[in-house]
Amino acid sequence: MSLYRLETERVIGEIRKRNAGVVGLQFPEGLKMRAVELAEQIESETGATAVISADPCFGACDVSDRKMRDMVDLIVHYGHTPLPLDYEVPVIFIEAASSVEVGEVIREAADRLSGHRRIGIATTAQHLHLLDQARSLLEERGFEVVTGEGVNTARGQVLGCNFSAIRGTDADAYLFLGSGNFHPLGIKLFTGREVVVADPYHGEVRDIEEFADRVLRVRFARISRASDASRWGVVVSSKAGQMRFELALMVKKKLEEAGREALILLAENISPAALLPFRELEAFVVTACPRIAIDDSQLYDRPLLNPSELEIVLGERSWDDYTLDEIIHG
Ligand code: SF4
Known part of the structure; x- marks a missing residue:
């Protein structure tokens, strides 16, 4: 059976x-x-x-509405919920709701959470339809359960750049119901509370603490290394939903005011290969998806920082206030 x-x-x-x-079809990697x-x-x-x-x-x-606009009559986009953006072609979003069984991992997660009373639940598009089941299972175990209303996301839904549903x-x-580490890492960093991942795909329940510590150690090392850089690249994405040129201009200005050089680079897909030729640049600030600098950090030979991490380099923010960057689309 399909997942x-x-x-x-x-x-x-x-x-x-x-x-x-003519119909365009767009899928996430998975x-x-x-x-x-x-x-x-x-x-x-x-x-x-x-x-x-x-x-x-x-x-x-x-x-891919811009790329396909002169080619297709309709795009079917799988795996994500719509954002309030002006798409240039009619788009149907198919969330690709997961059909995996989640009861077992939620019950196991409830055991792990037994020292707590009030539990917040968050998930991604694939499991939104399972939030009620997760809530019932936790309530049966005596927990008080809360889900938050997101800004431009569904109740209880987090994106890699939007954690508004856990605020308040x-x-x-x-x-966190789902797979991967980035979303639970965000919940951990934004709340400072214990986060238990119930991953129904791998039938696994785990704490995010150790992963969060590891990421923070890597981020600290990248920020420290970037602190000595005098020539910077400020990377802008040409993807309409990630393009933050105003922010890039602001970052460039800040760097220049701090006595560093900064050049703006525009890229469709930000990758180690795309940045490789610019050998003179010693560090980069990525103004596109905030996951790029964190998830792929090990693949780059020079530090890639998010704008809030640059604030630490420039002394505008202390390391104790470390945070992930957010983009609230729309
Ligand atoms: S900016 Fe990144 S995290 Fe946000 S929706 Fe786009 S791909 Fe996801």
């Missing part, structure tokens, strides 16, 4: 209803292996031509 509900009947119905002759099968089914059942985006895609901030929840500890 995700790809709502193919709904997609086919929408293509027919809109009489779309779903690309389903692309060929889905494109073939769509073509045979609707007569439309499918165009699969082969570029990397990590969020609804990165819909004031829980004693948090349960």
Whole structure:
């Protein structure tokens, strides 16, 4: 059985209803292996031509509407919920809700959380439909359960750049339902409370503490190394949903006022290979997705910082106030 509900009947119905002759299909990395099968089914059942985006895609901030606008009548974007952005082509968002069983990992997580009373729950698009089940299971165990209303996200939903749904929840500890470490890391850094991950894909329950410590040690080392850099690159993304040129100009100005040199670089996909030729630059500030500097840190030969980390270099923020950067889209 598939791990995700790809709502193919709904997609086919929408293509027919809109009489779309050419349909763009965009998938996050984890779903690309389903692309060929889905494109073939769509073509045979609707007569439309499918165009699969082969570029990397990590969020609804990165819909390929600009690239496909003169080519397709409709884009089907899988794996993310819509952001309040002006897409240039009609887009259908298919969240790809997970169909994995979560009861067991939630019960195990409840055991881990037993020393706490008020538990905040957060998750990603794939498990939003399971929040009620998670709530009931925790309530049965006597916990008080809270989910927060997000800004431009659903209740209880966190993005890698938007943790507004946990603000104000004031829980004693948090349960993150899903896989990966970045979202629970964000919850940990924004709340300072214990965060337990219930990962139904790997059938695993774990604490994020050790991972958070490791990330913070790496960030401290990167910030320290960047402190000596005199020539900086300020990286701007050309992806419409991640482009923060005003911020890049502000960062450049700050660096120059601090007596450093700073040049702005524009890139579609920010990667070690894209930055490699600019050997004179000793450190970079990334104004695009805040995950790039943190997740891929080890791949770069020079430090990549987020704007809030530059504040530490420039003495505007203390290390004790370390935080992840957020982008509230829209
Ligand atoms: S900017 Fe936000 S929505 Fe876009 S890929 Fe990064 S974390 Fe996800």
